[in-house]
Amino acid sequence: MIDQALLDILACPKCKKSVHYNDDKTALVCDVCQLAYPIRDDIPVMLMDEAKSLAE
Numbered sequence: 465m466i467d468q469a470l471l472d473i474l475a476c477p478k479c480k481k482s483v484h485y486n487d488d489k490t491a492l493v494c495d496v497c498q499l500a501y502p503i504r505d506d507i508p509v510m511l512m513d514e515a516k517s518l519a520e
Contacts, residue, residue, distance in 0.1 A: 500517075
């Protein structure tokens with residue numbers, strides 16, 4: 465799990481808004497962009513190329 469202090473400063477690279485865990489804590493979600501950024505080996509991958517659309 466990501467430390468809360470780190471989670472508080474992480475932002476979506478596209479819109480710069482805050483992100484939060486999805487329900488199963490496998491990704492960080494930006495509600496504004498409707499993108500989910502994966503978490504691999506407890507490290508958030510905050511790259512737009514790796515993000516999955518929530519609209520799909």
